[in-house]
Amino acid sequence: MADQQQQLDNRYLPTVAILTPGEMGTGIGIMLRHYGYTVATQLHGRSEYTVTRARDAQFHCYPSDEDIIAECTYVFSIVPPAEAISTARRIAEAAVSFASTAIAPEHPPAPLYFLDLNATSPATARAIAALFNGINIQLANNPAGRKIVFVDGAIIGGPPKLDPHNGEWFKPNIMLSGPLKLSLTAFNEHDDATTLVETEEDDGEVLERVLGVKWVGNEIGQASGVKMCFASLTKGLTALAIESFTTAASLGLLKPLQDQLAEKTPLISSFVNNAIVQMPPKAYRWVGEMEEIADTFHEEGGFDKTIYQGTAEVFRTINEDTELGRERTGLRTRGKTVEDVTTLLAEGMKHRRERLSRAATAVDPSASKTNPKLAEALSGLNIAEEK
Incomplete structure:
Protein backbone atom coordinates (compact mmCIF):
# COMPACT_ATOMS: atom_id res chain seq x y z
CA MET A 1 0.00 0.00 0.00
CA ALA A 2 1.37 3.43 -0.91
CA ASP A 3 2.44 5.69 1.95
CA GLN A 4 -0.17 8.29 1.05
CA GLN A 5 -2.87 5.76 2.01
CA GLN A 6 -1.39 5.18 5.45
CA GLN A 7 -2.08 8.50 7.14
CA LEU A 8 -2.87 8.17 10.84
CA ASP A 9 -5.62 9.66 12.96
CA ASN A 10 -3.94 12.76 14.38
CA ARG A 11 -6.35 12.90 17.32
CA TYR A 12 -4.32 10.08 18.84
CA LEU A 13 -0.80 11.14 17.90
CA PRO A 14 1.63 12.83 20.29
CA THR A 15 3.33 16.08 19.27
CA VAL A 16 6.89 16.01 17.95
CA ALA A 17 9.22 18.99 18.40
CA ILE A 18 12.09 19.53 15.97
CA LEU A 19 15.06 21.67 17.04
CA THR A 20 15.99 23.42 14.83
CA PRO A 21 14.35 23.06 11.42
CA GLY A 22 17.20 23.10 8.93
CA GLU A 23 17.01 21.21 5.67
CA MET A 24 16.96 17.76 7.28
CA GLY A 25 14.73 18.68 10.22
CA THR A 26 12.24 20.38 7.94
CA GLY A 27 12.13 17.38 5.63
CA ILE A 28 11.47 14.99 8.53
CA GLY A 29 8.85 17.35 9.94
CA ILE A 30 7.02 17.62 6.63
CA MET A 31 6.92 13.83 6.38
CA LEU A 32 5.54 13.54 9.92
CA ARG A 33 2.88 16.15 9.15
CA HIS A 34 1.92 14.11 6.08
CA TYR A 35 1.14 11.21 8.40
CA GLY A 36 -0.95 13.39 10.70
CA TYR A 37 1.51 14.39 13.41
CA THR A 38 1.58 17.85 14.90
CA VAL A 39 5.13 19.13 14.45
CA ALA A 40 6.36 21.96 16.63
CA THR A 41 9.48 24.03 17.10
CA GLN A 42 10.81 27.05 18.96
CA LEU A 43 12.40 29.78 16.88
CA HIS A 44 13.65 32.37 19.37
CA GLY A 45 16.95 33.76 18.12
CA ARG A 46 16.88 31.87 14.82
CA SER A 47 17.59 33.50 11.47
CA GLU A 48 14.86 34.88 9.25
CA TYR A 49 15.71 32.11 6.77
CA THR A 50 15.00 29.41 9.38
CA VAL A 51 11.83 31.12 10.62
CA THR A 52 10.46 31.34 7.07
CA ARG A 53 11.28 27.71 6.37
CA ALA A 54 9.50 26.52 9.52
CA ARG A 55 6.42 28.59 8.80
CA ASP A 56 6.31 27.47 5.19
CA ALA A 57 6.38 23.87 6.47
CA GLN A 58 3.41 24.73 8.74
CA PHE A 59 5.19 23.86 11.96
CA HIS A 60 3.57 25.05 15.16
CA CYS A 61 5.90 27.61 16.72
CA TYR A 62 5.98 27.67 20.53
CA PRO A 63 7.04 30.87 22.28
CA SER A 64 9.35 29.04 24.71
CA ASP A 65 11.14 25.77 25.40
CA GLU A 66 8.94 25.33 28.47
CA ASP A 67 5.97 24.96 26.11
CA ILE A 68 7.81 22.11 24.39
CA ILE A 69 8.28 20.40 27.77
CA ALA A 70 4.58 20.84 28.52
CA GLU A 71 3.13 19.76 25.17
CA CYS A 72 5.47 17.37 23.37
CA THR A 73 6.25 13.68 23.75
CA TYR A 74 9.30 13.63 21.47
CA VAL A 75 12.03 16.18 20.85
CA PHE A 76 14.31 15.71 17.83
CA SER A 77 17.60 17.57 18.05
CA ILE A 78 18.83 18.09 14.47
CA VAL A 79 21.39 20.88 14.62
CA PRO A 80 24.98 21.55 13.51
CA PRO A 81 27.34 19.35 15.57
CA ALA A 82 28.78 22.29 17.45
CA GLU A 83 25.29 23.10 18.79
CA ALA A 84 24.36 19.59 19.99
CA ILE A 85 25.35 20.04 23.64
CA SER A 86 23.98 23.59 23.95
CA THR A 87 20.66 22.45 22.46
CA ALA A 88 20.44 19.61 24.97
CA ARG A 89 21.22 22.05 27.79
CA ARG A 90 18.38 24.27 26.57
CA ILE A 91 15.89 21.45 26.96
CA ALA A 92 17.37 20.37 30.29
CA GLU A 93 17.07 23.89 31.68
CA ALA A 94 13.54 24.21 30.31
CA ALA A 95 12.56 20.94 32.03
CA VAL A 96 13.75 22.32 35.37
CA SER A 97 12.04 25.66 34.78
CA PHE A 98 8.77 24.00 33.78
CA ALA A 99 8.73 21.67 36.78
CA SER A 100 9.33 24.57 39.16
CA THR A 101 6.12 26.35 38.13
CA ALA A 102 3.79 23.63 36.82
CA ILE A 103 0.85 22.32 38.83
CA ALA A 104 1.38 18.73 39.86
CA PRO A 105 -0.76 16.46 37.66
CA GLU A 106 -3.06 13.73 38.99
CA HIS A 107 -0.83 11.05 37.48
CA PRO A 108 2.94 11.12 36.92
CA PRO A 109 3.58 12.82 33.57
CA ALA A 110 4.62 10.69 30.62
CA PRO A 111 8.35 10.74 29.83
CA LEU A 112 9.78 13.14 27.28
CA TYR A 113 11.94 11.38 24.70
CA PHE A 114 14.93 13.38 23.49
CA LEU A 115 16.37 11.99 20.25
CA ASP A 116 19.80 13.38 19.51
CA LEU A 117 20.06 12.88 15.74
CA ASN A 118 23.21 14.93 15.27
CA ALA A 119 26.51 14.05 13.61
CA THR A 120 28.48 13.84 16.83
CA SER A 121 30.90 11.46 18.50
CA PRO A 122 29.91 8.69 20.90
CA ALA A 123 31.60 10.71 23.65
CA THR A 124 29.32 13.66 22.92
CA ALA A 125 26.28 11.38 23.03
CA ARG A 126 27.37 9.97 26.39
CA ALA A 127 27.93 13.49 27.75
CA ILE A 128 24.40 14.53 26.79
CA ALA A 129 22.98 11.34 28.30
CA ALA A 130 24.80 12.16 31.56
CA LEU A 131 23.32 15.67 31.46
CA PHE A 132 19.77 14.33 31.29
CA ASN A 133 20.47 11.69 33.93
CA GLY A 134 21.50 14.49 36.26
CA ILE A 135 18.33 16.44 35.47
CA ASN A 136 16.20 13.36 36.12
CA ILE A 137 17.81 12.93 39.54
CA GLN A 138 17.24 16.62 40.28
CA LEU A 139 13.52 16.35 39.40
CA ALA A 140 12.92 12.91 40.90
CA ASN A 141 10.96 14.27 43.88
CA ASN A 142 9.01 16.88 41.92
CA PRO A 143 5.58 15.48 40.92
CA ALA A 144 5.44 17.87 37.95
CA GLY A 145 8.88 16.90 36.68
CA ARG A 146 9.00 14.95 33.43
CA LYS A 147 11.58 12.22 33.08
CA ILE A 148 13.75 12.79 30.01
CA VAL A 149 14.73 9.64 28.17
CA PHE A 150 17.81 10.18 26.03
CA VAL A 151 18.06 8.24 22.76
CA ASP A 152 21.29 8.28 20.76
CA GLY A 153 20.60 8.72 17.07
CA ALA A 154 22.06 9.43 13.67
CA ILE A 155 20.83 10.14 10.16
CA ILE A 156 22.45 8.82 7.00
CA GLY A 157 21.11 10.05 3.68
CA GLY A 158 19.24 13.09 2.42
CA PRO A 159 16.00 14.62 3.75
CA PRO A 160 12.73 12.71 3.20
CA LYS A 161 10.98 13.40 -0.09
CA LEU A 162 7.56 12.35 -1.33
CA ASP A 163 7.44 10.76 -4.78
CA PRO A 164 4.37 12.36 -6.39
CA HIS A 165 4.03 9.49 -8.84
CA ASN A 166 3.55 6.64 -6.39
CA GLY A 167 2.90 8.47 -3.10
CA GLU A 168 5.84 6.80 -1.37
CA TRP A 169 8.48 8.54 0.69
CA PHE A 170 12.20 8.40 0.16
CA LYS A 171 13.57 8.21 3.69
CA PRO A 172 17.08 8.52 5.05
CA ASN A 173 18.35 5.82 7.39
CA ILE A 174 17.58 6.89 10.94
CA MET A 175 19.59 4.80 13.38
CA LEU A 176 18.98 4.75 17.11
CA SER A 177 20.64 3.14 20.10
CA GLY A 178 20.09 3.08 23.83
CA PRO A 179 18.52 0.97 26.55
CA LEU A 180 14.93 2.19 25.99
CA LYS A 181 13.07 2.07 22.69
CA LEU A 182 10.43 4.57 21.64
CA SER A 183 7.73 1.96 22.09
CA LEU A 184 8.02 2.45 25.84
CA THR A 185 6.58 5.97 25.76
CA ALA A 186 3.22 4.67 27.05
CA PHE A 187 1.26 7.67 25.76
CA ASN A 188 -1.90 5.93 26.96
CA GLU A 189 -0.52 4.70 30.27
CA HIS A 190 -3.31 6.19 32.41
CA ASP A 191 -6.12 6.66 29.90
CA ASP A 192 -7.16 3.78 27.66
CA ALA A 193 -9.45 6.13 25.74
CA THR A 194 -6.45 7.70 24.04
CA THR A 195 -5.06 4.55 22.49
CA LEU A 196 -4.37 4.49 18.78
CA VAL A 197 -7.47 3.37 16.93
CA GLU A 198 -7.53 0.11 14.96
CA THR A 199 -3.97 -0.84 15.84
CA GLU A 200 -2.24 -2.74 18.58
CA GLU A 201 0.91 -0.65 18.21
CA ASP A 202 2.07 1.74 20.88
CA ASP A 203 2.54 5.31 19.67
CA GLY A 204 6.32 4.86 19.82
CA GLU A 205 6.15 1.80 17.59
CA VAL A 206 4.09 3.78 15.08
CA LEU A 207 6.65 6.59 15.07
CA GLU A 208 9.49 4.10 14.56
CA ARG A 209 7.65 2.64 11.59
CA VAL A 210 6.90 6.03 10.05
CA LEU A 211 10.54 7.11 10.38
CA GLY A 212 11.91 3.73 9.24
CA VAL A 213 14.06 3.48 12.36
CA LYS A 214 16.91 0.97 12.57
CA TRP A 215 18.05 0.07 16.10
CA VAL A 216 21.77 -0.68 16.11
CA GLY A 217 22.31 -1.50 19.78
CA ASN A 218 21.26 -0.90 23.36
CA GLU A 219 24.17 1.36 24.34
CA ILE A 220 24.38 5.12 24.13
CA GLY A 221 26.99 6.06 21.51
CA GLN A 222 26.51 3.15 19.13
CA ALA A 223 24.29 5.00 16.66
CA SER A 224 26.64 7.98 16.74
CA ALA A 360 53.92 34.92 8.39
CA THR A 361 55.94 37.83 6.98
CA ALA A 362 54.61 40.13 9.70
CA VAL A 363 55.92 37.71 12.32
CA ASP A 364 59.19 36.91 10.50
CA PRO A 365 60.22 39.59 7.95
CA SER A 366 62.94 37.28 6.64
CA ALA A 367 60.33 34.80 5.38
CA SER A 368 60.64 34.55 1.60
CA LYS A 369 58.74 32.99 -1.26
CA THR A 370 61.68 30.80 -2.24
CA ASN A 371 60.53 27.43 -3.52
CA PRO A 372 62.20 24.94 -1.14
CA LYS A 373 62.12 22.17 -3.77
CA LEU A 374 63.84 24.45 -6.29
CA ALA A 375 66.39 25.49 -3.70
CA GLU A 376 67.12 21.83 -2.98
CA ALA A 377 67.47 20.98 -6.67
CA LEU A 378 69.88 23.85 -7.32
CA SER A 379 71.85 23.36 -4.11
CA GLY A 380 75.58 23.39 -4.79
CA LEU A 381 75.18 24.44 -8.42
CA ASN A 382 76.23 27.77 -9.79
CA ILE A 383 72.76 28.49 -11.20
CA ALA A 384 70.67 31.44 -10.19
CA GLU A 385 67.12 30.78 -9.11
CA GLU A 386 64.55 32.02 -11.59
CA LYS A 387 62.47 34.81 -10.12
Missing part, protein backbone atom coordinates in the same frame (compact mmCIF):
# COMPACT_ATOMS: atom_id res chain seq x y z
CA GLY A 225 29.57 5.64 16.15
CA VAL A 226 28.03 4.22 12.97
CA LYS A 227 27.44 7.75 11.70
CA MET A 228 31.00 8.84 12.43
CA CYS A 229 32.55 5.83 10.70
CA PHE A 230 30.25 6.14 7.69
CA ALA A 231 30.71 9.89 7.25
CA SER A 232 34.47 9.54 7.55
CA LEU A 233 34.38 7.63 4.27
CA THR A 234 31.76 9.59 2.33
CA LYS A 235 32.53 13.15 3.43
CA GLY A 236 36.20 12.34 3.87
CA LEU A 237 36.30 11.21 0.24
CA THR A 238 34.49 14.41 -0.73
CA ALA A 239 37.19 16.47 1.01
CA LEU A 240 39.93 14.54 -0.80
CA ALA A 241 38.14 15.07 -4.11
CA ILE A 242 37.82 18.79 -3.42
CA GLU A 243 41.57 19.09 -2.90
CA SER A 244 42.33 16.90 -5.91
CA PHE A 245 39.92 18.62 -8.29
CA THR A 246 40.85 22.14 -7.17
CA THR A 247 44.55 21.44 -7.60
CA ALA A 248 43.91 19.88 -11.01
CA ALA A 249 41.89 22.94 -12.03
CA SER A 250 44.75 25.24 -10.96
CA LEU A 251 47.05 23.19 -13.20
CA GLY A 252 44.58 23.31 -16.08
CA LEU A 253 44.10 19.54 -15.77
CA LEU A 254 40.57 19.12 -14.39
CA LYS A 255 39.16 17.51 -17.54
CA PRO A 256 41.99 14.95 -17.93
CA LEU A 257 41.60 14.03 -14.26
CA GLN A 258 37.84 13.56 -14.62
CA ASP A 259 38.38 11.46 -17.74
CA GLN A 260 40.81 9.19 -15.91
CA LEU A 261 38.44 8.74 -12.99
CA ALA A 262 35.51 7.96 -15.30
CA GLU A 263 37.59 5.36 -17.15
CA LYS A 264 39.35 3.68 -14.21
CA THR A 265 36.94 4.13 -11.28
CA PRO A 266 33.48 5.02 -12.67
CA LEU A 267 31.67 4.59 -9.34
CA ILE A 268 34.07 6.91 -7.54
CA SER A 269 33.88 9.34 -10.46
CA SER A 270 30.09 9.50 -10.26
CA PHE A 271 30.11 9.89 -6.50
CA VAL A 272 32.70 12.66 -6.21
CA ASN A 273 31.42 14.71 -9.15
CA ASN A 274 27.96 14.74 -7.57
CA ALA A 275 29.24 15.23 -4.00
CA ILE A 276 31.35 18.27 -4.91
CA VAL A 277 28.35 20.04 -6.42
CA GLN A 278 26.02 19.14 -3.54
CA MET A 279 28.53 20.13 -0.85
CA PRO A 280 28.57 23.98 -0.69
CA PRO A 281 25.39 24.59 1.38
CA LYS A 282 26.53 21.94 3.86
CA ALA A 283 30.16 22.95 4.30
CA TYR A 284 29.57 24.98 7.45
CA ARG A 285 27.99 21.97 9.19
CA TRP A 286 30.63 19.55 7.97
CA VAL A 287 33.39 21.48 9.75
CA GLY A 288 32.05 20.38 13.12
CA GLU A 289 31.25 16.90 11.85
CA MET A 290 34.85 16.32 10.76
CA GLU A 291 36.05 17.52 14.16
CA GLU A 292 33.67 15.05 15.84
CA ILE A 293 35.05 12.28 13.61
CA ALA A 294 38.59 13.25 14.59
CA ASP A 295 37.58 12.98 18.25
CA THR A 296 35.84 9.64 17.67
CA PHE A 297 38.78 8.04 15.90
CA HIS A 298 41.14 9.33 18.57
CA GLU A 299 39.05 8.40 21.62
CA GLU A 300 37.54 5.15 20.37
CA GLY A 301 40.16 3.93 17.88
CA GLY A 302 43.39 5.41 19.23
CA PHE A 303 44.29 7.23 16.01
CA ASP A 304 45.85 10.65 15.66
CA LYS A 305 43.43 13.50 14.90
CA THR A 306 45.49 14.92 12.04
CA ILE A 307 43.57 13.50 9.06
CA TYR A 308 40.10 14.66 10.03
CA GLN A 309 41.26 17.91 11.54
CA GLY A 310 42.67 18.48 8.06
CA THR A 311 39.36 17.65 6.36
CA ALA A 312 37.64 20.04 8.76
CA GLU A 313 39.94 22.78 7.50
CA VAL A 314 38.96 21.99 3.89
CA PHE A 315 35.31 22.67 4.67
CA ARG A 316 36.18 25.64 6.89
CA THR A 317 38.07 27.21 3.98
CA ILE A 318 35.07 26.68 1.70
CA ASN A 319 32.74 28.25 4.23
CA GLU A 320 34.92 31.18 5.28
CA ASP A 321 37.18 31.98 2.30
CA THR A 322 34.96 31.49 -0.76
CA GLU A 323 31.62 32.64 -2.14
CA LEU A 324 30.45 29.05 -1.75
CA GLY A 325 30.07 29.62 1.99
CA ARG A 326 27.06 31.86 1.31
CA GLU A 327 25.13 29.20 -0.61
CA ARG A 328 21.90 27.82 0.87
CA THR A 329 19.83 24.89 -0.32
CA GLY A 330 17.02 26.05 -2.56
CA LEU A 331 18.72 29.40 -3.13
CA ARG A 332 21.79 28.28 -5.09
CA THR A 333 23.51 30.78 -7.37
CA ARG A 334 27.10 29.52 -7.51
CA GLY A 335 28.86 26.18 -7.42
CA LYS A 336 26.24 24.30 -9.41
CA THR A 337 28.93 22.68 -11.58
CA VAL A 338 32.24 21.05 -10.69
CA GLU A 339 34.01 23.64 -12.82
CA ASP A 340 32.46 26.55 -10.93
CA VAL A 341 33.16 24.95 -7.54
CA THR A 342 36.83 24.42 -8.37
CA THR A 343 37.18 27.92 -9.87
CA LEU A 344 35.82 29.53 -6.72
CA LEU A 345 37.90 27.26 -4.53
CA ALA A 346 41.08 28.04 -6.45
CA GLU A 347 40.39 31.75 -5.95
CA GLY A 348 39.64 31.19 -2.28
CA MET A 349 42.81 29.19 -1.75
CA LYS A 350 44.86 31.90 -3.45
CA HIS A 351 43.42 34.54 -1.12
CA ARG A 352 43.99 32.25 1.84
CA ARG A 353 47.65 31.67 0.90
CA GLU A 354 48.18 35.40 0.47
CA ARG A 355 46.59 36.08 3.85
CA LEU A 356 48.72 33.44 5.58
CA SER A 357 51.85 34.67 3.80
CA ARG A 358 51.25 38.22 4.95
CA ALA A 359 50.72 36.99 8.50
